[in-house]
Amino acid sequence: MDNVKKIHKSDISAFLKFLDFLNEGIIVIDHDRNILYMNNYIENLLGISNGEGKHFSEVVKNNYLYSIISHEYSSDVQEEIIINDKKFLVKIYHIDDKKFIHLTDITPxxxxxxxxxxxxxxxxxxxxxxxxxxxxxxxxxxxxxxxxxxxxxxxxxxxxxxxxxxxxxxxxxxxxxxSKEDKLIKKKIKLKGLVNSIYEDLAPIAEEKNVKFFNKIPENFSIFADESKISILLKNLIENAIKYNKEDGTVQINGYEERKFSIIEVTDTGIGIPKESLPLIFERFYRVDKSRSRNIGGTGLGLSIVKHIVEAHKGKLEVKSEINKGSTFIVKIPRK
Ligand SMILES: Nc1ncnc2c1ncn2[C@@H]1O[C@H](COP(=O)(O)OP(=O)(O)O)[C@@H](O)[C@H]1O
Ligand SMILES: [Mg+2]
Known part of the structure; x- marks a missing residue:
């Protein structure tokens, strides 16, 4: 805050004029959501003039912007919203008892x-x-x-x-x-049979390493999801569990329900994933050991596809792993 002192009071009006030149929106509101300041850009964007002194609800007719600004966030926030067909990044900073709202057009x-x-x-x-x-x-x-x-x-x-x-x-x-056109086609999927049919295609690579496969999903266990996408997800997780396993290892799949989620777990007794790599394995093209991975074959895209599918279902994806012991990938899909 030391810098503030260096601006002389007479500089403030020049400073405010400067804010009007910016190609981004700035609004300052007080604790009761009265508007203390808005620059030209935001006035033009929202089609208002002389908003200062008025209550935020009087002036801002964009519901979404209104709702994020009204929220009693305790810390600084960041969200994306659409105004007049343009996408904006909204950042809110809390300084003293005021909120500084900053909008940047991220459409380009x-x-x-x-x-x-x-x-x-x-x-x-x-x-x-x-x-x-x-x-x-x-x-x-x-x-x-x-x-x-x-x-x-x-x-x-x-x-x-x-x-x-x-x-x-x-x-x-x-x-x-x-792609924007892509929609989930959700239905009730009986998981045990689906897993068996996916495994049929992967059995040859499991047999090469003498990896045993156990489908422990209960007979009547089902999830509510997009079948073709869940098939891609399972194929990738089971394939990894086999590929990154040891000779004579095992792969086990479980399914159960836990409060709001249907859970699928894929557990292997493989090489494990180093702690420092865990946050990175879902990134595109990331592979833990590049030279070894090249021999194993793969694209480095599998887990990013898995993550994408889980997110499309508004689910959660977790992984637990221990070097040389194995890994468990946990997929949580919301129940109906
Ligand atoms: N079950 C697993 N056990 C150990 N390492 C794994 C496992 N699954 C994924 N990995 C690591 O994460 C990386 C990324 O996986 P993925 O996106 O499926 O790409 P790919 O299998 O094509 O290499 C793999 O290269 C591997 O290093
Ligand atoms: Mg893979």
Whole structure:
């Protein structure tokens, strides 16, 4: 607050004029929500003039803005709201007994984010067909080839094509989850059978490592969710539980209800996740051990997809892990 003292009283009016030049909104209200100050930008945005001295409710007709500002927050807050088709970041600072409300137009940033998403979705979509064709060609060549040296190269090519295919499939899943048109189609899903059918596809990689799979979900346990998305979620969690397991390890799935949530737990006896990596594993492309992960195969996108699906259901996602003992991923989906 020392800086404040350096501004002379006669500078204040110049300072207020300066605030009118800003391309962001500033409102100051007192404890009783009377408006002490608003700059030009906010007056233009909300279509008001001479708001100062009036009560906030008289002047601000935007319900959402009104509700976040009226809330008795004890600490400083930050929210996003839409006014006149533009998206604003609203920050509220409490200084002495006043609230300083600061609005920044983040529409350009949102448009940029959307353009980036569209680009990734389009590129992935365009790559899908050529890669499928390549895979067909290489597979045919490989089947007809008898020379072991040439077969070795064709096998490498096939493996790499499979990797690209997984990456593109994961990117397309993310693009679909992020698209505005994407809606959840919720229904009652009987989980035990769904888990069994997902495991069928993953059984070969479990058998390679002699990993045993236990589906402990009760016969009549069901959740209310989007079946195709929950399938993607389960596939990713079970696949990880197998891939990052040890030889002769186990994977166990449980399902139960706890107050407002249906809970699914996927537990493995694998390599575990270091503490410092736990906050990062849900980030796109993050993999704990890059060199080892490369051999294991994967895209680094699986858990970010899982997180996305849980959030779309307004659920919660937790993980417990201990190095060399194993990990448990806990998915909580709200009950009906
Ligand atoms: N069950 C697990 N046990 C140990 N590590 C895991 C487990 N699940 C995920 N991880 C770690 O988190 C990283 C990110 O997982 P994910 O997003 O599914 O990507 P991917 O499996 O393609 O590498 C993995 O590379 C791995 O290091
Ligand atoms: Mg994975």
């Amino acid at each position: 940033f949102e448009l940029y984010k959307q353009a980036k998403k569209d680009f990734v979705a389009n590129v992935s979509h365009e790559l899908k067909t050529p890669i499928a064709v390549l895979k067909g060609v290489i597979e045919t060549l490989n089947q007809e080839e008898n020379d072991p040296a040439k077969k070795k190269f064709l096998n490498i090519a096939e493996k790499r094509i499979d990797q690209m295919n997984s990456l593109i499939n994961d990117l397309l899943i993310i693009a679909r989850l992020e």
